[in-house]
Structure formats: structure tokens, C-alpha cells
Amino acid sequence: MPESAVTLKDVAARAGVHPATASRALNLETRLLVSDQTASRVLAAAAELGYQPNTVARSLRTRRSHTVGVLIPDLNNPLFPPIVRGLADRLESHGYVALIGNTDGDDVRERRVFEQMRARHVDGYVLATAHLHDPLLAEAAQSGVPVVLMNRIAADDSFPSVTVDNEAGVRLAVGHLVSLGHRDIACIAGPQDVSTGLVRYRSFRSAMTDSGLEVPDGRVAFARAFSIAEGYRCAREVLAAQGGCTAIAAGNDMLAVGCYRALDEAGLRCPADISVVGFNDMPFIDLLRPPLTTVAFSHFEVGAHAADLLIERMNGGQGAPTVIYVSPRLIVRGSTGRPS
Amino acid sequence: MPESAVTLKDVAARAGVHPATASRALNLETRLLVSDQTASRVLAAAAELGYQPNTVARSLRTRRSHTVGVLIPDLNNPLFPPIVRGLADRLESHGYVALIGNTDGDDVRERRVFEQMRARHVDGYVLATAHLHDPLLAEAAQSGVPVVLMNRIAADDSFPSVTVDNEAGVRLAVGHLVSLGHRDIACIAGPQDVSTGLVRYRSFRSAMTDSGLEVPDGRVAFARAFSIAEGYRCAREVLAAQGGCTAIAAGNDMLAVGCYRALDEAGLRCPADISVVGFNDMPFIDLLRPPLTTVAFSHFEVGAHAADLLIERMNGGQGAPTVIYVSPRLIVRGSTGRPS
DNA sequence: TTGTAGGCGTTATCAC
DNA sequence: GTGATAACGCCTACAA
Numbered sequence: 001m002p003e004s005a006v007t008l009k010d011v012a013a014r015a016g017v018h019p020a021t022a023s024r025a026l027n028l029e030t031r032l033l034v035s036d037q038t039a040s041r042v043l044a045a046a047a048e049l050g051y052q053p054n055t056v057a058r059s060l061r062t063r064r065s066h067t068v069g070v071l072i073p074d075l076n077n078p079l080f081p082p083i084v085r086g087l088a089d090r091l092e093s094h095g096y097v098a099l100i101g102n103t104d105g106d107d108v109r110e111r112r113v114f115e116q117m118r119a120r121h122v123d124g125y126v127l128a129t130a131h132l133h134d135p136l137l138a139e140a141a142q143s144g145v146p147v148v149l150m151n152r153i154a155a156d157d158s159f160p161s162v163t164v165d166n167e168a169g170v171r172l173a174v175g176h177l178v179s180l181g182h183r184d185i186a187c188i189a190g191p192q193d194v195s196t197g198l199v200r201y202r203s204f205r206s207a208m209t210d211s212g213l214e215v216p217d218g219r220v221a222f223a224r225a226f227s228i229a230e231g232y233r234c235a236r237e238v239l240a241a242q243g244g245c246t247a248i249a250a251g252n253d254m255l256a257v258g259c260y261r262a263l264d265e266a267g268l269r270c271p272a273d274i275s276v277v278g279f280n281d282m283p284f285i286d287l288l289r290p291p292l293t294t295v296a297f298s299h300f301e302v303g304a305h306a307a308d309l310l311i312e313r314m315n316g317g318q319g320a321p322t323v324i325y326v327s328p329r330l331i332v333r334g335s336t337g338r339p340s
Numbered sequence: 341m342p343e344s345a346v347t348l349k350d351v352a353a354r355a356g357v358h359p360a361t362a363s364r365a366l367n368l369e370t371r372l373l374v375s376d377q378t379a380s381r382v383l384a385a386a387a388e389l390g391y392q393p394n395t396v397a398r399s400l401r402t403r404r405s406h407t408v409g410v411l412i413p414d415l416n417n418p419l420f421p422p423i424v425r426g427l428a429d430r431l432e433s434h435g436y437v438a439l440i441g442n443t444d445g446d447d448v449r450e451r452r453v454f455e456q457m458r459a460r461h462v463d464g465y466v467l468a469t470a471h472l473h474d475p476l477l478a479e480a481a482q483s484g485v486p487v488v489l490m491n492r493i494a495a496d497d498s499f500p501s502v503t504v505d506n507e508a509g510v511r512l513a514v515g516h517l518v519s520l521g522h523r524d525i526a527c528i529a530g531p532q533d534v535s536t537g538l539v540r541y542r543s544f545r546s547a548m549t550d551s552g553l554e555v556p557d558g559r560v561a562f563a564r565a566f567s568i569a570e571g572y573r574c575a576r577e578v579l580a581a582q583g584g585c586t587a588i589a590a591g592n593d594m595l596a597v598g599c600y601r602a603l604d605e606a607g608l609r610c611p612a613d614i615s616v617v618g619f620n621d622m623p624f625i626d627l628l629r630p631p632l633t634t635v636a637f638s639h640f641e642v643g644a645h646a647a648d649l650l651i652e653r654m655n656g657g658q659g660a661p662t663v664i665y666v667s668p669r670l671i672v673r674g675s676t677g678r679p680s
Numbered sequence: 681t682t683g684t685a686g687g688c689g690t691t692a693t694c695a696c
Numbered sequence: 697g698t699g700a701t702a703a704c705g706c707c708t709a710c711a712a
Contacts (some may be wrong), residue, residue: 007705018683023707030708035681052459056405057635057705059396060688075421076623085415097439097460119392120437217645257627283416287597289629347689358699364690370691397689400704503710 006049014045024044026053059121068310069117070098072128073105077226077254078282079299080128083151086303087126094311096123103129105225110136118143124310126150146313150306153195153323160309160321162302168329169295170203173249173277175195176293176330178211180338182247182275185213186238187220188231188259190251195337197226200251200279218242223255231258236283238265246274246339253278253285256292256335281331290334297328346389354385362386366393399461408650409457410438412468413445417566417594418622419639420468423491426643434651436463443469443548444476445565450476458483464650466490471533475484486653490646493535493663500649500661502642506536509635509668510543513589513617516633516670518551520678522587522615525553527560528574530591537566540591540619558582563595571598579606586614593618593625594634596675611677621671630674637668 012022013291017038024030025042034042045051059065068091072080088098099122101113110129114136117125124146130137132155140147141159149161187204190197201220208215218241221234231250235258238248250256256278263270270276270290278285281296305324352362357378364370365382374382385391399405408431412420428438439462441453450469451675454476457465464486470477472495480487481499489501517525527544541560548555558581561574571590575598578588585594590596594619603610610616618625621636645664 008707009705019705020684020707021682024682027707033681039683052455054394054400054705055460056399057688058707060394060400060690060704061706061708063688065396074480075415075425078418078421078624081415081421083420088440088442092456097456099437100428102428116393116432116437120395260627284418284624287600287628348691349689360691360700361688361698367691373697378697394689397704398691400688400706401690401692403704636705 007054008051008340011046011051012048014049015042017042026325027053028174060149063121064123065121066096067120067122068096068098068124068126068128069101069114069120069122069129071101071103071113073112074102075100079151079252079280082283082299083128083303086298086300087150088303090304090307091311094307095294096307096311098126105129110144118145124148124314126306126310129151130154132198133193146310148310149305151196151302157323158321160313160323162305162309162324162326163195164295164297164302164328165325166199166204166328167206168325169279169297170200170249171207172328173279173295174204174207174211174332176332176336177247177249177275177277178213180247180275180336182339184243184245184339185215185219185247185249186241186245187196187213187215188234188238188248188250189220189222189257190226190255191224192222197223197251202237204249216243218220219245223251226252226254228254228258228261231255232261235259235262236266239263239268247274247336248274250276250278253280253282253292253294256294257285260288270335272340275336275339277336286333288335293333293336294331295328296331297326302326309329346391346393347394350389351382351386351391354389355382357382359631385513404463405461405462406436407460407462408436408438408464408466409441409454409460409462410466410468411441411443414442415440419491419592419620419622422623422639423468426638426640427647428433428648430644431651434647436647436651438466445469449564454480458485464488464495464654466646467648468492470494472538473533474622482510487651488646488650488653491536491642495535497663498661500653500663500667502645502649502664503535504635504637504642504668505665506539506668507543507546508665509619509637510540510589511547512668512670513619513635514544514547515550516672516676517587517589517615517617518553519617520587520676522679523553524583524585524587524679525555525589526578526581527555527558527576527589528571528588528590528595529560529562530566530595531564532562537563537591544589556583559585563591563669566592566594568594568598568601571595572601573598575599575602576606579603579608587676588614588616590616590618593620593622593632593634596634597628600628610675612680615676615679617676626673628675633673634671635668636671637666642666 012019022042025034025039042307103110128150130152149159153161189201192198221237223230278294281294285292352359353421362382365374372505409539443450470492489499493501529541532538563570563576617631618634625632
């Protein structure tokens with residue numbers, strides 16, 4: 001019984017009406033144009049035949065694919081799966097499906113994936129890859145297709161975006177270290193060409209200033225990527241600097257993990273000798289030894305909010321771009337303690 | 341310059357040919373039906389206008405969406421991101437795009453996602469969720485759409501499938517423990533209604549037998565899910581049993597992580613008191629303390645092979661279903677040692 | 681309230 | 697080798 005062949009015409013025939021009438025009865029927005037009696041007859045016929053509207057034909061006609069393009073750096077980064085789930089689940093409940101594209105931080109690949117999605121006529125984009133000044137942003141904006149940024153914001157807030165409140169998060173982290181008695185706090189900053197890296201670094205400086213603490217030269221190292229390897233490299237750099245430190249605030253959890261390795265190698269114990277605090281509360285980060293103290297936020301919510309913003313735009317919403325800041329909270333685990 | 345409006349008709353007009361001819365020139369398989377001269381004229385026109393074929397219209401006409409439905413339990417399970425990447429990358433290079441659906445192990449949700457994908461006219465399915473006797477399998481087979489199983493096999497090998505060689509993997513794990521001198525080895529088996537759980541458990545028993553070792557009652561616990569919580573519960577069960585054990589072979593890494601917690605609570609050290617070996621070599625599992633000894637395989641390859649098998653079927657390949665076994669290897673880390 | 685007709689952009693099947 | 701025509705399945709003015 002090849003029910004894949006059941007078409008609107010079949011339903012109409014069975015209900016004894018014209019295909020156009022069947023179409024109206026089947027679509028919620030046009031159902032009121034049809035008498036209740038025939039509507040229910042059509043619905044019954046559709047159910048009996050197991051009718052499934054052909055989304056391809058519908059897309060061609062309505063010019064809406066009910067498809068969304070999602071660009072992320074790498075699904076293997078543990079931060080993204082929960083975000084993507086929040087996004088996809090929310091989109092799904094509104095009849096959309098997400099096409100996930102990995103860019104690996106490669107501009108060429110990013111461009112290719114983007115074009116491919118355009119060819120598939122996605123109704124909107126969610127970009128989690130955007131650098132602060134990404135040429136793709138202008139192009140996306142010009143294409144007339146709605147765009148939402150996720151886990152990133154543009155330099156000028158010109159796009160609807162969802163991100164954790166990085167400044168508040170860093171304040172929590174630094175505040176925690178200060179309250180434990182730390183005064184010599186180092187920072188391993190993420191890449192400065194993405195908003196998370198830049199904002200967290202700036203927030204670190206201002207949080208330190210507000211606490212009346214100095215940040216002498218050599219107390220900050222800049223990672224070229226949010227990776228374990230870079231965290232390791234930067235931690236060594238910071239540890240080797242003049243003056244020393246009693247705590248490290250890392251730009252994210254991956255960098256913090258790199259710190260662990262550097263501390264191990266240097267024969268320093270955490271938190272007895274040096275405290276470490278991360279950012280993101282990645283899945284499974286609590287299984288490390290010591291379990292990482294870090295700034296947490298709901299990854300799922302970031303994705304879900306991004307979906308909401310995009311859906312609003314795809315439904316024709318105009319107005320000024322909304323920027324949603326998800327609230328962070330500090331999770332104190334075993335990697336932070338009083339300075340010795 | 342709304343290049344989104346560039347259609348085949350425009351290209352044809354600019355090249356001074358009929359749309360049908362332009363279509364032939366643009367498609368590789370029909371290009372030879374057209375004179376070289378006009379072909380190049382059409383190609384030039386297309387390039388100048390920035391023509392992008394409308395995939396939706398093409399799908400409607402050709403009845404091929406170049407879209408693949410992928411069902412997995414949960415993207416948050418760290419095993420899946422690398423597998424999905426292998427799959428998606430390979431599919432992408434053949435012009436296909438993957439729709440990822442999470443089922444959360446829920447049959448109702450699984451069914452819904454499956455239907456949704458059918459409505460979108462996917463050209464094939466990759467199922468990583470299939471229970472040993474999943475009604476969905478029969479239905480999928482009957483629908484005439486190619487299906488490939490991933491990280492699972494069906495009870496009767498009736499579907500093309502890709503999985504790690506579980507039996508070989510378990511042999512490596514047990515062999516390693518035996519060679520260290522362990523004789524009292526417990527097993528925390530995964531769910532017995534999925535092939536990984538069942539095959540690994542059976543392989544454990546036969547590997548023990550082949551080594552001349554007994555598996556007395558109470559030495560095996562059955563997890564109801566591949567989760568940390570279930571690993572914890574089962575580990576407590578096994579530790580409480582008569583006779584005790586000096587090593588635990590876990591059905592996968594998640595269960596092994598649960599063991600860690602149970603050992604911690606019981607005041608037992610790993611590996612000094614009890615060795616633990618896992619399966620899968622999940623990302624970041626090497627960061628645990630102690631780093632987990634486990635059976636590894638290329639997750640990426642599993643996904644890539646699944647893509648290959650599916651592409652072959654989607655291209656009309658018939659023949660008997662191929663079952664690909666990816667080779668495992670043992671990674672010895674810090675969680676295994678000689679019995680005390 | 682329902683039927684009619686046309687077209688979304690593409691490709692397949694005819695003719696020429 | 698190329699052009700004309702129809703059709704994939706659906707939706708939506710417009711007419712009745």
C-alpha cells in the first residue's frame with residue numbers, strides 16, 4: 001500500500017469535492033472558508049487515506065521551505081549539542097527543521113555551507129560562527145532572509161541575538177575569587193575577534209578594577225582558539241610570568257582544562273596552589289578532578305530563545321533587533337579555594 | 341540585486357535558447373545532449389547572472405529531495421557528535437543534507453520524527469535508535485525508502501549496517517584485564533534490547549569462558565540505560581555481591597563513569613583496589629581521574645561508512661545488505677592495573 | 681460556500 | 697541538437 005502516493009486530489013475525490021476545497025479544509029488558516037460539514041468530510045477522507053501533504057510542492061508554491069540553516073563551528077565542541085537541541089526542539093514544535101552546518105572556523109567552508117543553504121531556500125539563518133566583523137553578516141542581511149546570532153553578538157547589535165550575559169558571568173567568577181582572598185588573579189582570554197572572547201576579557205579588566213585590583217603585565221595571555229591546547233600554552237605563559245598568581249580565570253572551560261594540564265606538569269596542585277575558574281559549564285566538566293568551578297547558563301535556553309527570535313522574524317516581525325541576555329550563575333566546585 | 345529571482349528562464353533568455361535546452365546544458369548527465377557551443381553559452385549566462393537552481397522545484401519534478409533523515413537517541417550523548425559529523429560531512433560531499441532527529445529513546449517521539457521526515461520526502465534514513473526488534477524497521481523497509489542502521493544492527497542482519505566490532509572489542513578489554521592477572525571480573529551490561537548491549541554482554545561471557553574463567557551469580561548487573569546513573573546503580577549492586585571482584589568491565593563509558601562514583605562512595609580506589617574498563621572512548625573521557633582505559637574506534641568512520649552505504653542504496657544499489665564492522669582497539673590508560 | 685484556472689521552477693517526453 | 701509541451705502537488709486570486 002504505497003501511501004506515499006496519496007495526494008490532495010485523492011483526498012478530494014474521496015470526499016467528493018474539488019482539490020481546492022480540500023486544500024482549504026486541510027489548512028487551518030483557510031478552514032473557516034469552508035462549511036463545517038465538508039471540512040469534516042475532507043478531514044475524514046484525509047485520515048482514512050493517511051494523507052501527508054507534500055512539503056516540497058507546498059514549498060514551491062508558498063516559497064517557504066520551513067527549513068532553517070544553522071551554522072556552528074563544530075558539533076564536537078561539547079557546548080553546542082545542548083544549544084542545538086534547544087534550537088531544534090523549539091523549531092520543530094513550530095513546524096521547522098534545522099539544517100546543521102559545521103564550518104570548522106574556516107571562512108571558505110563557512111561560505112560554501114551558507115551558499116548551499118541558500119540554494120535550499122532556507123527561511124532563516126542562525127549563526128553561531130560570526131566573528132565580530134563577519135562579511136557574511138552583511139550578505140545575509142542583504143539577502144532579505146532573517147538572521148539570528150547565537151552565542152555571539154555583532155559589533156553593533158544590529159542583529160537579533162542570544163547570548164549569555166558575559167559581563168555578569170565574569171563578575172561572578174572574579175567576585176568569587178576575590179571573596180576567597182585572591183588578589184593576584186591571572187586571565188586566559190579567548191580570541192579577541194569573537195564577541196565572547198572580547199567581552200569576557202574586557203569584563204575581567206573592569207571587574208578587577210572595581211575590586212581595586214591591578215592587572216600587571218604578564219598576568220594576561222591571549223588564546224588563539226578556545227581549545228585545550230591553547231589553554232595549556234597560555235597557562236604556561238602566565239605561570240612563567242614575573243610575580244606569579246594564585247588564581248586563573250579562564251575564558252572558557254576548554255581553556256581551563258588546558259590549565260589543568262599545565263598545572264599538573266608544573267607540579268602545582270589545584271586548588272591548593274592555584275585556583276581555576278572556567279566559563280560555560282560544559283557537559284561532563286564536573287567529572288574532572290578537581291571538578292571545575294565555572295560560570296553556568298542554560299545552553300538549551302540559548303538555543304530555544306534563538307529559535308523564538310528567528311520564528312518571530314520569519315513571521316514578518318520587523319522592529320529593532322532584540323538582544324537576549326541569558327542569566328549566568330556561578331557553580332562552585334572543587335577547583336577554587338583560599339590562596340595559600 | 342535580488343539574485344534569488346534568477347531562474348532558468350532568465351538564463352535561457354540571456355543565452356538565446358529554450359529553457360529546456362538550458363536545463364540540459366546545466367545538468368552534467370544531460371550535457372552531452374547539447375552542442376558544446378550552446379552549452380558554453382548557457383554556462384556563461386548562468387555564471388553572469390549568478391544563477392542558482394531552485395532545489396525545491398527540482399525536487400518536486402525529480403522526486404528526489406537530496407535529503408536524508410537521521411534518527412539518534414540524543415545529540416547530547418557525546419558519542420554522537422563525531423558520528424554525526426562523519427555522516428553529515430560525507431553526505432554533504434555527495435550533495436545530500438542530513439536532517440537530525442532526536443528521539444530521547446521515546447517510541448512515540450521516534451515515530452513522530454520519522455513521519456515528519458517522510459512528509460519531507462527524505463531520500464533515505466539512517467537509524468541509530470533501532471531496538472533489536474523495532475517495528476519502525478519493517479515500516480521503513482516497506483516504504484521503499486533505503487534505510488541504514490548505524491551503531492546498531494538488526495536481529496537478522498536484514499539491513500545495511502555499520503557498527504564497531506563489539507565482540508572483538510570486548511575480547512580486547514577482557515584480555516587486557518586477564519593479562520594483568522584479574523580473575524574475578526564483573527560485568528555491567530547495557531540494555532539487552534539493543535544490539536550493542538546484547539552483543540557486548542554475550543561477548544563478555546564467551547571471552548571469560550575462553551579464558552577459563554567463571555562468571556558466578558551476582559557478577560553481572562544489567563543497566564536499563566547507557567547512563568551514568570544506571571552505571572552507578574549497577575556498580576553498587578556488583579560491589580555488594582558475594583565474593584567480590586577485582587575488576588569491572590562496563591558496557592560503555594557512561595556506565596564506567598557511574599562506576600567511578602560508586603567506587604568513590606565505597607572508599608575504593610581505582611585502579612589500586614578495582615580496575616575499570618569502558619567502551620567507546622568518548623570525547624573527553626581521557627580527562628577523568630584516573631583516565632579511563634577503554635575500547636576505542638573511529639566514530640567519524642562509523643558515520644562516514646553509514647553515509648556510503650546509504651548513498652549506494654539511494655543510487656539504486658540492490659544486492660544483499662552489507663554489514664560493516666569497524667575495528668576496535670584498546671586504549672590503556674590509568675583505570676586498570678594489577679589486582680592487589 | 682465552492683469550483684476554475686493558472687503558475688511556482690524544473691525536467692521528461694515528445695516532436696521537429 | 698533543439699524546441700514545444702506537459703506535469704510534479706500544491707495554493708490562491710477570481711469567478712460563480
